[in-house]
Amino acid sequence: MIATSWLMGATPAQADETEVAPQVELVLDVSGSMRAKDIDGQTRIAVAKRAFGQVVDALPETTQLGIRVLGATYPGDDKKKGCLDTQQIVPVGPVDPTVAKAAIAALKPTGYTPIGLALRAAANDLGTGEGARRIVLITDGEDTCTPPDPCAVARQLAAQGTKLVVDTLGLTPDEKTRKQLVCISTATGGTYASAQSEQELTDRVQQLVDRAAVPPPVTPAVVTGTESCDKAPVLSPGVYSDRERIGEHRYYRVPLRAGEELRASVSVALDRPVNRDYGVLLKAATPNGRELVRGLDAASGRADVISAGLRWSFAEDEETAAVCLIVSNSFASATSAGAPGMPLELSIDTVAASTAPDAPGLGRGWLLLLVLAVAGLIAGVLAGWLTRWWVATWREN
Secondary structure (H helix, E strand, O other): OHHHHHHHOEOOOOOOOOOOOOEEEEEEEOOHHHHOEEEOOEEHHHHHHHHHHHHHHOOOOOOEEEEEEEOOOOOOOOHHHHOOOEEEEEEEEEOOHHHHHHHHHOOOOOOOOOHHHHHHHHHHHHOOOOOOEEEEEEEOOOOOOOOOOHHHHHHHHHHOOOOEEEEEEEEOOOHHHHHHHHHHHHHHOOOEEEEOOHHHHHHHHHHHHHHHOOOOOOOOEEOOOEOOHHHOOEEOOEEEEEEEOOOOEEEEEEEEOOOEEEEEEEEEEOOOOOOOOEEEEEEEEOOOOOEEEEEEEEEOOOOOEEEEEEEEEOOOOOOOEEEEEEEEEOOOOOOOOOOOOEEEEEEEEEEEOOOOOOOOOOOOHHHHHHHHHHHHHHHHHHHHHHHHHHHHHHHHO
């Protein structure tokens, strides 16, 4: 039983046959600044309403969609009250286009911009189910109600370990707004985009909603690498996620049978600023430390992900054994080198060993010696003839 478990390795997480429908909530800024008339000669809110209407009309029936607004109801000057102004106008669930568009049509630009509070409320709207959850935030300005700081809220949501991603979309954003929206999306593994026209806004929102409606085919299994091979987790073919600190080494073990080929790759996401000139190394070694093969990737500029891969085969006459996979990095950071480590994804597969075809050659032993001798003789004769011809020609001229 123990031997069988060792050969099989840890079981990676797989896509559930009864998939939970992904959920998405659109969070729309309806603060006073949305009155600005600078998108195709129309107000920002008018453009946003039409874009939302087109997206709602194009939604598949299976989409679980909700809509939340911020700054839509309080017109007064009491900032304390204005910074509590966020409501869910369409609950998360199958969408009735008529009801959703009627709710959107009634919106009027009104108050403040409590983005942090709205993100926190949207996360609660989506719940904590097993399915993928996504928030799409559309705003034309930065938060005017800190605290809570929206970037801090996004980090808190990401730290909870739930499948929640926040995508951000800026309407004609200035630099401060852009930086805040990038911070929010980066913290949760989402994306940032900007829109300067109605068509861009419609296309961007549609893309984000469509992306949210497609769950990932495989959820990586969480695994924790160790500091040595003898204590490393045994992994079967699949996809795994872990975290590695700057300058750390992570060990994993993969059992191989005779005649099998190991194919492995690792990707490390740069979720914090790092110094220039860095790399990721993936090595395969024997349990006693003898290196078998390595894969390396290095960079010196801005990158979001850096990856390395390798492949290695046991000879058919070798015994079954375990291969140690070692993931290490050469990052350096002056600000955050400790916990939590940078997210990494490890992909492992084993296939039948592939033997490289023999390259065309000249042969071996006496045949090779004979071929070389004949080639040398011919080359010498040709060189002599050319030299005599050149000397004779030179003397005549």
